[in-house]
Amino acid sequence: MRVKSNAFLIAVSAVILGLIAGGILMLAIGSNPFEGFFYLFRGGLMNMERVGNTIATAITLMLVGLSVAFAFKTGLFNIGAAGQMLVGGLCATLVAHYVFLPRPFYLLVIILCAFAGGALWGVIPGLLKARFNVHEVVATIMMNWIAYWSVYYFVPAYLKGPSLETESKSIAIEQTLRSPWLTKIFGGGYINLGIFFAIAAVFIIKYVLDKTTLGFELKAVGSNRFCAEYAGIRVNRNVIISMMIAGGLAGLAGMTFYTGYSRNIQIGVMPSMGFDGIAVALLGASNPIGVLLSALFFGMLQSGKGFMNAMTDVPPEIADTIIATIIYFTATSVLFSRFWDSLGKRKKKRLDAKREASAKEAGNA
Amino acid sequence: MSHVIEMLNIRKEFPGIVANDDITLQVEQGEIHAILGENGAGKSTLMSILFGLYHADKGKILVRGKEVHIHSPNDANDLGIGMVHQHFQLVHNFTVTENIILGKEGKFFLDRKGASKKIKALSEKYGLNIDPDMIIEDITVGMQQRVEILKMLYRDAEILIFDEPTAVLTPQEIEDLMQIMRNLVAEGKSVILITHKLNEIKAVADRCTIIRRGQLIGVVDVKSTSASKMASMMVGRPVNFKVDKKPAQVGRVILDLHDLKVLNNKKLVGVKDISLSVKAGEIVGIAGVDGNGQTELIEAITGLRPIEGGTITLDGNDITNADIRKRNEIGIGHIPEDRQKRGLVMSAPLGSNMVIKEYYRPPFSKNGILKQPVIDKHAQDICDAFDVRSGEGILSLAGKLSGGNQQKAIVGREMALEPDLIIAVQPTRGLDVGAIEYIHKRLVEHRDKGKAVLLVSFELDEIFNLSDRIAVMNSGELIDVVETKKTNEEEVGLMMAGVKTKEAAR
Numbered sequence: 001m002r003v004k005s006n007a008f009l010i011a012v013s014a015v016i017l018g019l020i021a022g023g024i025l026m027l028a029i030g031s032n033p034f035e036g037f038f039y040l041f042r043g044g045l046m047n048m049e050r051v052g053n054t055i056a057t058a059i060t061l062m063l064v065g066l067s068v069a070f071a072f073k074t075g076l077f078n079i080g081a082a083g084q085m086l087v088g089g090l091c092a093t094l095v096a097h098y099v100f101l102p103r104p105f106y107l108l109v110i111i112l113c114a115f116a117g118g119a120l121w122g123v124i125p126g127l128l129k130a131r132f133n134v135h136e137v138v139a140t141i142m143m144n145w146i147a148y149w150s151v152y153y154f155v156p157a158y159l160k161g162p163s164l165e166t167e168s169k170s171i172a173i174e175q176t177l178r179s180p181w182l183t184k185i186f187g188g189g190y191i192n193l194g195i196f197f198a199i200a201a202v203f204i205i206k207y208v209l210d211k212t213t214l215g216f217e218l219k220a221v222g223s224n225r226f227c228a229e230y231a232g233i234r235v236n237r238n239v240i241i242s243m244m245i246a247g248g249l250a251g252l253a254g255m256t257f258y259t260g261y262s263r264n265i266q267i268g269v270m271p272s273m274g275f276d277g278i279a280v281a282l283l284g285a286s287n288p289i290g291v292l293l294s295a296l297f298f299g300m301l302q303s304g305k306g307f308m309n310a311m312t313d314v315p316p317e318i319a320d321t322i323i324a325t326i327i328y329f330t331a332t333s334v335l336f337s338r339f340w341d342s343l344g345k346r347k348k349k350r351l352d353a354k355r356e357a358s359a360k361e362a363g364n365a
Numbered sequence: 366m367s368h369v370i371e372m373l374n375i376r377k378e379f380p381g382i383v384a385n386d387d388i389t390l391q392v393e394q395g396e397i398h399a400i401l402g403e404n405g406a407g408k409s410t411l412m413s414i415l416f417g418l419y420h421a422d423k424g425k426i427l428v429r430g431k432e433v434h435i436h437s438p439n440d441a442n443d444l445g446i447g448m449v450h451q452h453f454q455l456v457h458n459f460t461v462t463e464n465i466i467l468g469k470e471g472k473f474f475l476d477r478k479g480a481s482k483k484i485k486a487l488s489e490k491y492g493l494n495i496d497p498d499m500i501i502e503d504i505t506v507g508m509q510q511r512v513e514i515l516k517m518l519y520r521d522a523e524i525l526i527f528d529e530p531t532a533v534l535t536p537q538e539i540e541d542l543m544q545i546m547r548n549l550v551a552e553g554k555s556v557i558l559i560t561h562k563l564n565e566i567k568a569v570a571d572r573c574t575i576i577r578r579g580q581l582i583g584v585v586d587v588k589s590t591s592a593s594k595m596a597s598m599m600v601g602r603p604v605n606f607k608v609d610k611k612p613a614q615v616g617r618v619i620l621d622l623h624d625l626k627v628l629n630n631k632k633l634v635g636v637k638d639i640s641l642s643v644k645a646g647e648i649v650g651i652a653g654v655d656g657n658g659q660t661e662l663i664e665a666i667t668g669l670r671p672i673e674g675g676t677i678t679l680d681g682n683d684i685t686n687a688d689i690r691k692r693n694e695i696g697i698g699h700i701p702e703d704r705q706k707r708g709l710v711m712s713a714p715l716g717s718n719m720v721i722k723e724y725y726r727p728p729f730s731k732n733g734i735l736k737q738p739v740i741d742k743h744a745q746d747i748c749d750a751f752d753v754r755s756g757e758g759i760l761s762l763a764g765k766l767s768g769g770n771q772q773k774a775i776v777g778r779e780m781a782l783e784p785d786l787i788i789a790v791q792p793t794r795g796l797d798v799g800a801i802e803y804i805h806k807r808l809v810e811h812r813d814k815g816k817a818v819l820l821v822s823f824e825l826d827e828i829f830n831l832s833d834r835i836a837v838m839n840s841g842e843l844i845d846v847v848e849t850k851k852t853n854e855e856e857v858g859l860m861m862a863g864v865k866t867k868e869a870a871r
Binding site for chain 1: 667669688689690691692693699701706707708709710711712713717721722724725730733734735737
């Protein structure tokens, strides 16, 4: 319990300091930071549609963040979420164009296919690591480019749009993850069913990590693989499983992005959210609930920055800078935990002194 | 009587603990002054204050009668205080000379030759026996430590602090180090020796300051004080050095090794065709200097290292090719050599660590779902039975426990498995007298329950205290197996050096 609240304090401190740094930056370029932040947050939250878009952005970030966080728990750095997103998204797009089923079955099929695509892209680096000790950072980056060029080939070959060569044809709205009732509640926008899948994924992953023997093994391997090996846990098998699940989660993120948030897949674009997920996982301290909250926060910044740019002369890159600064502060989180610890100590000292003084007084009386 | 160092009424507090409470230390010019205390008693904190790594909350420090304020190790060096750390601070691909002059290179041009000459002279003066042109990675641990000493002497240190210097040394190297310390004081230096090993203090120290739980217990004259008196002052109760044990009731063969051949990390033969058996109800101790194949042998038995040839049989089951979990299930308990690397997941709570070998099977889980209440109860039972103390009980992270408590937790976990064979590698390394006594007692108890114990230790005392039979290893070979009753330390010491004695009775 104590550890968790500590991580929460650290994250909040990082966010506040990041925002302050962003404010100073706005001042430095001659803008009014209060105005800037006002429009940044307004852009993310001012009406239902905007809120819907914030959530829609957060869905993808949440799943990517979960993917990175899950791999982190096993001591692996999944930097290949972008490629896994592309493959998962491509699989989902193919399903969306060619599979016609009643809605519940359809959703099941598209989820399974997207998960399988991402999992395939994750399990290959996992196997390479387990079998040949190839570092997963190298392997996943390679896989990113393989995915990138595969999309380059697949989209014109099988999903060619009527007008543009550079993107797939649009998916019929009934075949996307968008849902009429959700769209109606939020008055349009990009909001889609992915939000339920993402939240479900958060809780399933949390359950797996906290309550199952699989989670126990994965965490043991991640924290001390030598001890895990000594205890008879099959380290390599867990590396493979961890990368497979992490890849699958990123694949789902690709599905929500390419068949929910957007309705087509472009060639020659590496999805930047695949890397933003690392930030989400860091700020969320690799904790599923932390990932949920930090994805919502980053989602708001992402979807508000355009509005800020339109209403003021603050460039949208400021929002990205804020995100970067927050990550920087999260990475130096040791300083914060020390700060909060010393604050706690000082308070305790003061209380002790007070108690001592009152005891003395009582003695005198 | 002139005090070269005086630390008066030192107090240092860390969150939740008073590490030093009104401690006074007075070191005379030209003496070897030992500081004795259990792990966590506050020895290292006190020395860190003297060396400028921490700042005392209260109290003052006098060097040669003058009050000083030491803010950093550089200040300490300027006052002629040098420290030989437990973990050497050397650049491995540099020569001895280069390491020694590092940070003291002088002007723009390096005067390697001059430095080398000075180092050679120092080495001869104090009997350190170091060639200044050797590369660090080519010399032994004992020599590396002497390089650290030279580093201090090169910087004109007058007061040398040794922090647990013998932890990494072989018996012969320890002997050499003692002689070096004597040479140092003979030349007018003063030595502070931090340790919890009484025999070392008895061997070299003049006076000894004893601290317990951050408080000064007393300063004694080493020659006129018995070891057991010092031990009881350190622990706070009488200590029993000898392990009480009944004669062994030997039963069937539990572990049987036949022509076992194992490669070491350099892909050379580390274990040469060893055949050895351990029976129920006996403790077999493997004696030998560190690095003579013990690690490879144990890793082969436990399944952590593949073998090249031979067979391993456990209680009649051929486990030569079994995986680690299978071996654990058949009945191997393993107290590993490196408790921080292998024994525990430091960042995980104690509770999880206590079931790390059993979490996957009933009653701790069912259908892949952990049963937390059962796990917690089991962990709590181990902590109660083995007196594992921690800040927040089973919720404490393993890394927050003291070394002794970590080791007790591991011993408890392995004993709770009730394995037919317990392999204990250096089970008491770095522990204080109280914890050692406790762990020894538990190992003998395990033997008396009719189970087998295979002990590996680099300390002959421990081997002789516990073992019923002693197997001696040298350069990967099993020199001989002798009965403890029919041998002595001298004979085993010779075998450790590779000399085979025909008359040793089997």
